[in-house]
Amino acid sequence: MAESVDTDAELMMRVRDGDREAFEELVMRYQQPVLNFISRTLRDETEAEDVAQHTFVQVWKSAHRYQVTARFTTWLFTIARNLCLNEIRRRSRHPADSLEATEGDESEGPSRPLADPGAFLASDHLASSELVQKVDEAIGALPENQRTALLLCREEELSYEEIGRILGTSLSATKSLIFRARETLKQRIKPYLKTGEWT
Amino acid sequence: MNESEFKEMLDTAWRRRLTESELEAATQWVGRHPKDRPELEQVLAASQGLAGLPGVVLPSNFMARVWDGVERVERVERVERMEVKVKARAFGWRFWLPRFASAGAAVMIVAAGWWRYDAGRRAEVASGIATAADAAQTLDPAMLREFEALKVMSEVPAAVDEELLAALQ
Numbered sequence: 001m002a003e004s005v006d007t008d009a010e011l012m013m014r015v016r017d018g019d020r021e022a023f024e025e026l027v028m029r030y031q032q033p034v035l036n037f038i039s040r041t042l043r044d045e046t047e048a049e050d051v052a053q054h055t056f057v058q059v060w061k062s063a064h065r066y067q068v069t070a071r072f073t074t075w076l077f078t079i080a081r082n083l084c085l086n087e088i089r090r091r092s093r094h095p096a097d098s099l100e101a102t103e104g105d106e107s108e109g110p111s112r113p114l115a116d117p118g119a120f121l122a123s124d125h126l127a128s129s130e131l132v133q134k135v136d137e138a139i140g141a142l143p144e145n146q147r148t149a150l151l152l153c154r155e156e157e158l159s160y161e162e163i164g165r166i167l168g169t170s171l172s173a174t175k176s177l178i179f180r181a182r183e184t185l186k187q188r189i190k191p192y193l194k195t196g197e198w199t
Numbered sequence: 200m201n202e203s204e205f206k207e208m209l210d211t212a213w214r215r216r217l218t219e220s221e222l223e224a225a226t227q228w229v230g231r232h233p234k235d236r237p238e239l240e241q242v243l244a245a246s247q248g249l250a251g252l253p254g255v256v257l258p259s260n261f262m263a264r265v266w267d268g269v270e271r272v273e274r275v276e277r278v279e280r281m282e283v284k285v286k287a288r289a290f291g292w293r294f295w296l297p298r299f300a301s302a303g304a305a306v307m308i309v310a311a312g313w314w315r316y317d318a319g320r321r322a323e324v325a326s327g328i329a330t331a332a333d334a335a336q337t338l339d340p341a342m343l344r345e346f347e348a349l350k351v352m353s354e355v356p357a358a359v360d361e362e363l364l365a366a367l368q
Contacts, residue, residue, distance in 0.1 A: 027261075027262055031257055035257055039255040040252065048255060049258060052261075056265045057269050060265075129251075131244060132247075132253075134248065135245060135249060135251075136253075139249075154249050186242070189245055189248070192244075193241060
């Protein structure tokens with residue numbers, strides 16, 4: 001990971017000097033995680049593509065402001081999160097735009113559930129795709145800051161300090177957000193693990 | 200494994216899938232501590248759910264779209280810079296010079312007018328002083344002999360003059 005961080009910083013230094021190849025290398029490296037993160041935050045794939053694209057445009061545009069002291073991913077996901085918040089604010093100003101997406105989420109669930117046959121103690125009881133769908137729904141129902149904290153912790157393996165920096169919260173507040181998000185997910189899963197049925 | 204290591208392992212399980220050895224250690228722990236079993240089950244189930252979350256299919260033209268976006272932003276910035284330059288040019292020396300020139304000309308005309316008026320006035324005063332000086336040179340001191348009588352006459356009330364006028368008529 002440390003090696004990757006150094007390389008990211010080196011690439012960003014080159015991007016700062018207008019090196020297009022270095023920028024493409026960074027985009028190739030982070031396009032999928034950024035797109036996944038934004039898609040899970042906004043719950044809309046089409047908008048996620050636009051916001052992800054805009055995120056990298058911002059990276060190029062703001063490259064001169066990048067400080068090597070900050071880890072690149074922290075900076076990148078801060079940009080992505082800010083753009084997501086803008087999009088969420090825009091939706092709240094135009095509720096009709098997001099109504100369709102919300103209804104779609106509720107009725108259809110994830111469009112491409114990728115079952116993970118990983119071993120866990122209750123695997124005999126759980127249909128993996130159903131579990132994924134329920135977890136996805138539970139994540140969708142979380143407040144934005146809890147959802148972001150949980151996703152960054154899981155998907156990007158960022159430290160609590162880095163997540164706090166992205167969210168603009170203290171370390172204890174970040175831990176609290178993640179704890180509450182995890183508790184919500186556990187509560188959602190608990191009944192099924194007991195009865196084998198989703199309530 | 201102790202209690203804190205088990206808690207740490209739960210945190211790890213939230214972040215990523217546990218390795219075989221980690222899972223075995225956790226299973227052994229809950230075997231000895233059955234009260235922790237439900238929590239481990241919940242965390243592992245949630246972790247499996249998180250790991251299985253669908254990834255978004257990346258559009259094949261994503262990089263091209265990013266470059267399009269970059270170029271669009273740069274184009275907008277170029278236009279904005281151009282507008283600033285045009286405004287600067289519009290309100291630059293070409294804008295201000297004729298205005299300053301007009302104002303300067305107006306000031307000069309007013310100043311020239313004032314100068315001419317002031318010069319004329321000074322000439323008049325000088326001419327008056329010269330006339331008075333000439334008159335003073337030609338004045339006969341004998342004329343001032345009856346000065347006191349003339350002065351008293353000028354102090355006689357107007358009514359007396361009117362009476363005198365009436366008597367004469």
